Amino acid sequence: MNDSELLYLLALQHVPNIGDASAKKLLHHVGSAEGIFKEKKSNLLRIDGIGEARIKDLFDPVHRNAATAELSYIKEHTVDVSYFMDSTYPENLKHCLDGPLLLFSRGNINLNNSKVISVVGTRKVTSHGIDFCNRLMEELGPVNPIIVSGFAYGVDITAHKAAIKNNLQTIGCLAHGLNQIYPKTHQKYTIQVEENGGFYTDFWSSDEFERNNFLKRNRIIAGISQATIVIESAEKGGSLVTAEIANSYNRDVFAVPGRTSDSQSKGCNNLIKQQKAHLLTSAADLVYMLGWQLDEKPAVQKSLFVELDAEEKAVYGVLKEGKLHLDQIALNTDIAGYKIASILLNMELNGLVRPLPGKLFELI
Missing domain, CATH: 1.10.10.10 (Winged helix-like DNA-binding domain superfamily/Winged helix DNA-binding domain)
Known part of the structure; x- marks a missing residue:
C-alpha cells in the first residue's frame, strides 16, 4: 500500500459518521479510498445503506489534514499498518464486518500460527483466578497458541505474563494509540510483550483516551481469536461484553466456573448457565473442543517406565x-x-x- 492510498484510508477512517462496515462498503463499490473522495456525492448516495447523514462530512478538509498528521506520526515512529485486505491483517478479524479498516501495530507479531485465543476477565482477579491462568498457560505450552488480551489490570496482565513465562507469543490489544500505555504501571512489561509478540490498536496517536474506548477495543480481542476465555468476572463487566461479541462472531467462548458465593465468579457461572460459554476446567477442555493438535516437534521417545494411574x-x-x-x-x-x-x-x-x-x- 503506497503512502497516497494510506493517506486517504486514514482520512476515511477519520470521518465520524462512517464506521468500519460502511467504509468497507464504500471501498467495495468505488475500489479505492482515494476514489471515494474523488467520487461525485450523488453516485455515493446510490450505494445501498449510504445515506446523506453518513457522508455529510466526507469532503470536509479537516479529515485530510488530520490524516496527514497521523501519517507523519506513522512514518516517524515506524508503525506497522495493516489494511483489512492485506495478508498481514489477522485472518480471523477479516471475517468480522466491523473489524478495523486499519490496524496499527508494533513488536514482533507473527500470525503464521493459526491457534489464537483471547483471555479476558476482571481487573479484580483473585488468587484462584491467577493460579488458574498460570496453570492454563503452562498446560497450553505444548500446543503453542498465541495469547491475546487487553493489557489491563487483573486477568489481562496475568495472561500476558504467564504466556511470556511459558514461551508463548502474546498480543496486547490497546484502547488507545501506540504513543501511550494504560495503565502506566504496565509500561515495564511493554518490552517483553514486544519481544514475544506485540500490540494492536485501531486508535490514532491523536485520539483522546476515554473509558468508552475499551468497548471498541473489545471487538478486536474477540474477533482476532478462535475462542475467548473468561477466567473470572463479576455479574457485570467488560469481559462479559467481549464474550457477547465473540458469540456474535460465531466464535467459541469458554468460562471458568466458580463457587456461587464468589462475586468474581458470578459472570462466568451465568455464561455457563445461559449456555453462552463452554465450561473450562483445564487446557484439555480447550484442546478437545477446538480440535487442536500439538505443534510438530521432534518425536518423543516413549518411556517404558511411565507410571500410569x-x-x-x-x-x-x-x-x-x-x-x-x-x-x-x-x-x-x-x-x-x-x-x-x-x-x-x-x-x-x-x-x-x-x-x-x-x-x-x-x-x-
Whole structure:
C-alpha cells in the first residue's frame, strides 16, 4: 500500500459518521479510498445503506489534514499498518464486518500460527483466578497458541505474563494509540510483550483516551481469536461484553466456573448457565473442543517406565486394539467424556499416544 492510498484510508477512517462496515462498503463499490473522495456525492448516495447523514462530512478538509498528521506520526515512529485486505491483517478479524479498516501495530507479531485465543476477565482477579491462568498457560505450552488480551489490570496482565513465562507469543490489544500505555504501571512489561509478540490498536496517536474506548477495543480481542476465555468476572463487566461479541462472531467462548458465593465468579457461572460459554476446567477442555493438535516437534521417545494411574491404564488397554475415536475410548473404558480429554492430553505429553484427524487417537 503506497503512502497516497494510506493517506486517504486514514482520512476515511477519520470521518465520524462512517464506521468500519460502511467504509468497507464504500471501498467495495468505488475500489479505492482515494476514489471515494474523488467520487461525485450523488453516485455515493446510490450505494445501498449510504445515506446523506453518513457522508455529510466526507469532503470536509479537516479529515485530510488530520490524516496527514497521523501519517507523519506513522512514518516517524515506524508503525506497522495493516489494511483489512492485506495478508498481514489477522485472518480471523477479516471475517468480522466491523473489524478495523486499519490496524496499527508494533513488536514482533507473527500470525503464521493459526491457534489464537483471547483471555479476558476482571481487573479484580483473585488468587484462584491467577493460579488458574498460570496453570492454563503452562498446560497450553505444548500446543503453542498465541495469547491475546487487553493489557489491563487483573486477568489481562496475568495472561500476558504467564504466556511470556511459558514461551508463548502474546498480543496486547490497546484502547488507545501506540504513543501511550494504560495503565502506566504496565509500561515495564511493554518490552517483553514486544519481544514475544506485540500490540494492536485501531486508535490514532491523536485520539483522546476515554473509558468508552475499551468497548471498541473489545471487538478486536474477540474477533482476532478462535475462542475467548473468561477466567473470572463479576455479574457485570467488560469481559462479559467481549464474550457477547465473540458469540456474535460465531466464535467459541469458554468460562471458568466458580463457587456461587464468589462475586468474581458470578459472570462466568451465568455464561455457563445461559449456555453462552463452554465450561473450562483445564487446557484439555480447550484442546478437545477446538480440535487442536500439538505443534510438530521432534518425536518423543516413549518411556517404558511411565507410571500410569488406573484410568490411564484403562485407556492404554483399549488403544492396544488399534486407533479409536475419543467418544469410543470413553465408552469402552466407562470413563466420563470430560475426563477422557484430559487423560489423553497427559498421555500425549508423556509420549504414549498421538492424536489423529477426526478426534482419533492411537498408541505410539
